[in-house]
Amino acid sequence: MTALVWLCKRETLRVSKLWTQTVLAPVISSILFILVFGLSLGGRIRQVSDVDYEVFIVPGLITMGMVQAAYANNASSIFQARFDRYIHDVLSAPMRPWQMTLGYTVGGIFRALAIGVSLLLLSLLLVDVPIERPFALIPAVALGLVLFGALGVVVGIYAEMWDHTTFIANIVILPLAFVGGVFYSIDVLPAPWHELSHFNPIFYLVQGVRFGFLGQSDVSIWLSLGVTAALALPVYAWSQWLFTTGRRLKA
Amino acid sequence: MFRDAPALRLRGLTKRYDDGTVALQDFELEIPSGAFFGLLGPNGAGKTTLISAVCNLIRITSGDIRVFGEPHDSVTARAWVGLAEQDINLDRFLDVRETLVYHGGYFGMRSDEAERRADEMIEVFGLQAKRSTRAPRLSGGQRRRLLLARALMHRPRLVILDEPTAGVDFELRQELWRYIRALHAEGTTILLTTHYLEEAEELCEEIALIRDGRLIARDSAEGLRDHFGVGRLADVYVKAMAL
Numbered sequence: 380m381t382a383l384v385w386l387c388k389r390e391t392l393r394v395s396k397l398w399t400q401t402v403l404a405p406v407i408s409s410i411l412f413i414l415v416f417g418l419s420l421g422g423r424i425r426q427v428s429d430v431d432y433e434v435f436i437v438p439g440l441i442t443m444g445m446v447q448a449a450y451a452n453n454a455s456s457i458f459q460a461r462f463d464r465y466i467h468d469v470l471s472a473p474m475r476p477w478q479m480t481l482g483y484t485v486g487g488i489f490r491a492l493a494i495g496v497s498l499l500l501l502s503l504l505l506v507d508v509p510i511e512r513p514f515a516l517i518p519a520v521a522l523g524l525v526l527f528g529a530l531g532v533v534v535g536i537y538a539e540m541w542d543h544t545t546f547i548a549n550i551v552i553l554p555l556a557f558v559g560g561v562f563y564s565i566d567v568l569p570a571p572w573h574e575l576s577h578f579n580p581i582f583y584l585v586q587g588v589r590f591g592f593l594g595q596s597d598v599s600i601w602l603s604l605g606v607t608a609a610l611a612l613p614v615y616a617w618s619q620w621l622f623t624t625g626r627r628l629k630a
Numbered sequence: 631m632f633r634d635a636p637a638l639r640l641r642g643l644t645k646r647y648d649d650g651t652v653a654l655q656d657f658e659l660e661i662p663s664g665a666f667f668g669l670l671g672p673n674g675a676g677k678t679t680l681i682s683a684v685c686n687l688i689r690i691t692s693g694d695i696r697v698f699g700e701p702h703d704s705v706t707a708r709a710w711v712g713l714a715e716q717d718i719n720l721d722r723f724l725d726v727r728e729t730l731v732y733h734g735g736y737f738g739m740r741s742d743e744a745e746r747r748a749d750e751m752i753e754v755f756g757l758q759a760k761r762s763t764r765a766p767r768l769s770g771g772q773r774r775r776l777l778l779a780r781a782l783m784h785r786p787r788l789v790i791l792d793e794p795t796a797g798v799d800f801e802l803r804q805e806l807w808r809y810i811r812a813l814h815a816e817g818t819t820i821l822l823t824t825h826y827l828e829e830a831e832e833l834c835e836e837i838a839l840i841r842d843g844r845l846i847a848r849d850s851a852e853g854l855r856d857h858f859g860v861g862r863l864a865d866v867y868v869k870a871m872a873l
Contacts, residue, residue: 385735393723464719468780471685472736473708630647630688 383478386469390486393456394493401452401490406497409444413437413505416562427564430593433506438589439561441502445495445520446527446584449487450552453531454544456486461536461628470629476622480532484618487528495520508592515600516591522604523584526611527552532618536627555581560589565597580610635699637663637788637819638684643693645679645843653679654843656693661821661836663698663787666814668834669823672871676843677823678716681792685713697788709737712786716793716823718773720765726776727752727761730783737784744783751779754809771802778809788819795829807833827863837863839870846870 394401417433427435460466469479502508510516530547538544559581565573576582577598586596587603596603621627643657653676661667669677682688684695686703695702697710721729727748734744752761755775760768768776774794781789791810795803810833814820824830830837831851838848847854847870851863858866 381738381740382736385732388735389721389724389732392728396723459722463722464715464717465721467685467687467713467715467719468721468733469736470687471708471711471713473705473738474736475705625686625689629686630682 380478382472382474383482386474386478386482387485390456390482391489394452394486394490398493401448402493402497405444405448405494406501409440409494409498410501410505412440413502417506428566428595430595431506434508435564435589435593436562437498437502437506437508438592439559439585441495441498442523442581442585442588443556443559443561444498445491446523446556446581447548447552448494449491449524449527450531450534451487451544451548452490453483453487453528454535454538454547455531455541457483457532457535458538458541458544466628470625477619479622480529480615480619483532483535484525484528484615487531488524491524491528509594510592511594512591512600515604516588518604519584519587519591519600519607522607522611523588525615526580526584526607529611529615529618533614533621536618536621552581555579556585558582559585560597561585580606583607635663635696636660637665637698638821639694639696639699640680640684641694641696643680643683643695644691645676645683645688646691652843654683657843657845659838659845661819664817664819666820666833666835667822668830668837669821669840670825670827670830670837670867671823671840675840677840678792679843680840681713681715681790681821681823684790685711709784710787712781712784712789714777714781714789714791714794716796718765718770718777720773720776720780722764722766725762725764726757726768729765729776730780733780733783739784747783747785751783755779771798774798774802774806778806782813786818788821789813790821792823793825794822795824795826803829827867831863839867841871841873846873 417436420432424432426432534544534547559579560576565576568576583603583606586598587600587607590596590600590603638661640657640659643654645654646652671677679688683690684702686708697707700707724732730748730751731744734747739747752758757772757775760772765773778794795806810820822834836850837854839846847857849857854866855861855863858869860866860869
């Protein structure tokens with residue numbers, strides 16, 4: 380167990396040492412979203428589902444910032460370790476594969492939580508965001524971070540070059556987040572966009588977190604948690620399988 | 631158990647890479663506990679593949695590897711092996727002391743124990759002035775020393791050194807030889823690969839010559855010279871590789 384603790388410490392130390400890049404930059408960009416979309420557009424779109432627009436967008440923006448960070452952190456950390464081959468220090472160590480998987484996942488979760496908590500505190504200075512259902516918020520955030528943290532580990536292991544890790548972030552995660560109901564309720568969308576939104580995994584995560592904060596969402600909290608869990612578990616199992624078999628990690 | 635068992639025992643070890651290259655073919659090797667063992671061979675002979683297999687850095691195709699009698703992929707065996715690779719592979723985010731402390735942690739050392747040992751290694755390897763410097767800012771010689779210090783950090787019983795003196799100047803090579811000799815004198819088993827024949831002759835009690843993934847000959851430097859009927863290890867090498 381000592382080895383796992385040290386690997387977790389190493390992954391969180393990396394986040395702390397690079398805090399201006401890993402935490403400050405995403406917090407600033409998310410806060411700018413709140414300022415630009417919430418406070419300026421909020422004057423035109425007064426309320427969504429009986430909630431002030433600047434309050435409505437905060438849970439989605441926090442979710443977006445956190446999942447991007449969880450993914451990007453783990454993908455870059457493990458890719459760098461493979462690229463420079465210092466991952467050998469871990470692969471040769473007396474650690475079990477589950478400890479390696481968990482250790483590498485923890486860094487992204489730590490970074491995402493640092494961003495999420497910072498964003499929440501800063502948001503409270505700007506708008507009055509409630510936390511109506513904390514017991515729904517906690518599993519929604521946990522499942523989302525496991526899903527995107529593990530996805531980062533998987534992509535970091537498969538990536539052949541830096542472009543591969545950023546490709547998934549820019550071409551898959553970011554667009555899905557933008558159309559995942561961060562800035563609007565899908566009830567206002569016409570067909571077929573309303574129906575298509577239900578095929579977007581980030582939509583369910585945003586709804587779960589929004590329910591935790593505001594006590595309301597476009598779909599049931601159980602459906603949100605169920606879909607996120609149904610995705611998180613196989614992706615985490617995939618990352619575990621890679622460490623257990625050594626595929627892509629060992630020639 | 632490890633007192634009686636050989637430090638390393640390879641049985642029928644075969645490694646075929648995904649592109650079809652066979653780096654090791656039914657390789658058999660036994661290195662006694664406490665030995666200073668050299669592995670010589672040209673580039674591509676299979677030396678690094680062998681080391682990577684022992685250290686769980688590649689997936690073996692078939693065969694059995696035992697470290698002091700334990701399966702090489704067991705947690706116990708892993709803790710007994712220390713590896714200094716040929717290429718510098720230091721964590722770019724950690725400074726010298728952190729590199730050592732975190733390595734100790736990965737290998738099961740408690741925090742206070744790892745910190746104490748790291749300070750000891752920093753002193754032994756003359757890295758005091760660089761203890762807070764990150765790896766990318768170290769000179770080539772300092773990185774090489776740190777690599778060796780990291781391999782020894784968790785007090786392994788079997789130390790594997792893959793061309794530890796490749797590309798280092800004469801002074802540092804002499805210095806590294808002193809460290810390695812002192813380590814062996816303490817009872818540590820050492821497996822050394824090198825391209826420098828004089829290094830193998832100077833340090834190793836026994837030498838194995840490998841080519842194309844197969845063991846060609848194995849004996850002391852003197853025994854090899856007698857066997858091949860030549861006066862220098864370099865001539866042994868040339869003859870063996872031409873077989």
